[in-house]
Amino acid sequence: MTPGTHPRRRKSPFTPARIAVFSLLLLLALVTVYPFIWMVLTSLRPRNTIFNGPFIPEQFILDAYPQAWQQTEFGLHFLNSVFIAASALAGIVALSTIAGYAFAKLQFPYKRLIYVLLLSTMAMPATSLVIPLYLQVKGLGLLNSHLGLILVYVGSMSPFSIFLMRAFFEGLPNELIEAARIDGASEWSIFARVMLPLARAGVGTVVILQFLSIWNEFIYANVLIQDPSKQPLQPVIFNLVGQFNTNWPSLTAALTMAIIPVVIVYVRMQKQFVAGLTQGAIKG
Amino acid sequence: MNSVRQQTLSARLTSFFLGKPLGRQERLAGLAMTLPALIFFIIFIGIPIFRTLLLGFQEWNAIGPITWAGLGNYQRMVDDQVFHGAFFVTLLLTGALTLCLTTVPLLIAVLFNMGWGVFGTIGRTMLFMPAVISWVVTGALWKLILDPNLGSLNTLLANIGLPMLQRNWLGDPNVVLWAIGTVAVWQQLGLYVIIYYAGLQGLDGTLHEAAAIDGANARQQLFHVTVPLLRPVILMVVTLNLLNGIKLFDVIYVMTGGGPVNASQVLGTYMYRVAFANPGLPEFGYGSALSTVIMILCILAVFFQIWMSRRSNI
Numbered sequence: 063m064t065p066g067t068h069p070r071r072r073k074s075p076f077t078p079a080r081i082a083v084f085s086l087l088l089l090l091a092l093v094t095v096y097p098f099i100w101m102v103l104t105s106l107r108p109r110n111t112i113f114n115g116p117f118i119p120e121q122f123i124l125d126a127y128p129q130a131w132q133q134t135e136f137g138l139h140f141l142n143s144v145f146i147a148a149s150a151l152a153g154i155v156a157l158s159t160i161a162g163y164a165f166a167k168l169q170f171p172y173k174r175l176i177y178v179l180l181l182s183t184m185a186m187p188a189t190s191l192v193i194p195l196y197l198q199v200k201g202l203g204l205l206n207s208h209l210g211l212i213l214v215y216v217g218s219m220s221p222f223s224i225f226l227m228r229a230f231f232e233g234l235p236n237e238l239i240e241a242a243r244i245d246g247a248s249e250w251s252i253f254a255r256v257m258l259p260l261a262r263a264g265v266g267t268v269v270i271l272q273f274l275s276i277w278n279e280f281i282y283a284n285v286l287i288q289d290p291s292k293q294p295l296q297p298v299i300f301n302l303v304g305q306f307n308t309n310w311p312s313l314t315a316a317l318t319m320a321i322i323p324v325v326i327v328y329v330r331m332q333k334q335f336v337a338g339l340t341q342g343a344i345k346g
Numbered sequence: 347m348n349s350v351r352q353q354t355l356s357a358r359l360t361s362f363f364l365g366k367p368l369g370r371q372e373r374l375a376g377l378a379m380t381l382p383a384l385i386f387f388i389i390f391i392g393i394p395i396f397r398t399l400l401l402g403f404q405e406w407n408a409i410g411p412i413t414w415a416g417l418g419n420y421q422r423m424v425d426d427q428v429f430h431g432a433f434f435v436t437l438l439l440t441g442a443l444t445l446c447l448t449t450v451p452l453l454i455a456v457l458f459n460m461g462w463g464v465f466g467t468i469g470r471t472m473l474f475m476p477a478v479i480s481w482v483v484t485g486a487l488w489k490l491i492l493d494p495n496l497g498s499l500n501t502l503l504a505n506i507g508l509p510m511l512q513r514n515w516l517g518d519p520n521v522v523l524w525a526i527g528t529v530a531v532w533q534q535l536g537l538y539v540i541i542y543y544a545g546l547q548g549l550d551g552t553l554h555e556a557a558a559i560d561g562a563n564a565r566q567q568l569f570h571v572t573v574p575l576l577r578p579v580i581l582m583v584v585t586l587n588l589l590n591g592i593k594l595f596d597v598i599y600v601m602t603g604g605g606p607v608n609a610s611q612v613l614g615t616y617m618y619r620v621a622f623a624n625p626g627l628p629e630f631g632y633g634s635a636l637s638t639v640i641m642i643l644c645i646l647a648v649f650f651q652i653w654m655s656r657r658s659n660i
Contacts, residue, residue, distance in 0.1 A: 160380075160383075165380065170372065180383060183387075185589050192622075194397035220386055285622055303486045317486055325478065327478075
């Protein structure tokens with residue numbers, strides 16, 4: 063630091079106040095993750111020491127995992143969840159990129175009306191729509207089919223995705239569109255060839271956020287699919303809670319396996335995830 | 347917008363060289379591009395909303411014919427003790443959670459904003475973990491932790507010499523709402539901390555510096571600088587909390603199913619029981635009337651947000 067410049071006070075990192083705050087935040091973080099640690103440790107515990115052994119088991123046993131996998135037909139339901147999530151995501155991305163682009167960059171009649179209509183019901187919870195949706199899906203003959211659930215997810219999750227994609231496309235420059243128009247490109251090919259490739263980050267946000275919503279969704283899945291072999295994971299886990307009464311290692315093993323995909327997605331793509339989430343929440 | 351766009355040179359050139367009527371393609375494409383979303387909206391949101399409203403005035407057990415009930419379902423609510431309880435508990439939980447999850451995460455976010463480098467990032471990651479887990483897994487996990495005989499909370503209380511604090515957390519009508527509220531806070535706290543933290547990061551630091559130079563202490567800075575600047579974020583958090591409280595369902599359904607003796611029954615779980623888990627035939631009419639009440643509460647929450655944001659803009 064040269065003499066004459068404003069001397070910047072460097073705060074010592076170890077003031078008592080900072081140490082207190084640090085301890086507080088550390089305690090908070092530990093309390094928050096404690097249930098997860100307890101869950102994983104319980105799943106690795108020998109069965110006879112679940113309720114009276116030390117917190118960290120003396121020996122780790124993996125038996126509960128294959129046991130839970132078999133008893134719950136975990137693989138089947140896991141694949142059901144993956145299939146439902148992938149198909150619904152494809153539909154949501156297709157609908158929301160196309161519509162989001164149109165709302166952001168094109169002028170057409172009734173634009174505001176359509177947008178407000180789509181977005182106005184974004185706050186409607188599943189508990190207020192599940193009865194008519196059940197009847198609707200039943201009426202279409204799609205009860206107990208993956209297709210019915212997928213269509214419901216696409217319909218109910220598109221508005222928020224359109225909102226996110228519109229915000230993203232609005233940030234892209236208009237000049238590209240004008241230039242492509244001069245070159246004689248049609249509106250559809252401007253969207254598909256020029257703008258969509260630039261919107262990858264926006265699509266990523268939509269995919270991550272909606273993947274978690276679909277993977278974690280319970281009420282529609284539970285009502286629309288009652289055939290046990292077709293159920294995705296969440297209703298299966300719900301049923302386990304009653305079945306596995308005291309077989310806690312198997313139950314916690316199943317819970318652990320069920321959250322592995324979301325934890326991986328969250329830890330690996332945290333940045334986009336948090337960006338999308340705060341963008342959605344704050345700009346909303 | 348349209349007229350401005352049409353006057354740009356490039357647009358005029360386009361229409362001159364290609365001889366297309368200006369903007370017609372764009373208009374057709376715009377309509378065509380929003381049509382699929384609109385169709386899905388009509389089938390899976392628009393019509394269901396109308397059907398909920400309509401069914402609220404009807405009676406139907408899924409087997410017999412649909413009969414007109416007039417205001418019968420709503421009259422039934424007036425005398426239905428379970429509905430009274432569910433309505434009250436919904437408002438109570440929504441209010442308590444909104445109060446708690448609007449203020450506490452703001453304080454935590456301010457503490458995180460003191461600059462902790464990589465430790466802060468790790469801490470926020472840990473805090474946010476529960477928010478990516480489903481309500482079903484959350485409920486299942488906490489049901490084990492709160493188990494009166496074998497759960498780790500009561501075991502912990504015994505081990506640290508506080509056995510008098512042990513409770514039948516989910517089985518005691520006087521305690522169950524505290525337990526559910528705590529689980530809901532555990533699940534959502536990190537989400538709101540992250541939202542507030544992002545808001546704090548976006549603030550201009552010079553105002554805080556100016557306040558500090560003027561001699562404002564940390565508490566004064568928080569209430570007179572941070573909170574006013576964060577008003578839009580706070581309003582958003584309040585609205586999200588209200589909506590999340592009103593639609594509370596999964597976690598209660600998994601942990602208690604509304605029990606013991608309806609002590610934790612909320613509108614969502616009661617609607618579900620009436621329509622899908624009735625011991626007798628399903629009552630879609632009464633269930634839809636309950637759904638309508640949930641819908642009205644959500645609309646009130648959204649109106650509250652619009653009203654507040656208009657007021658603060660003036």
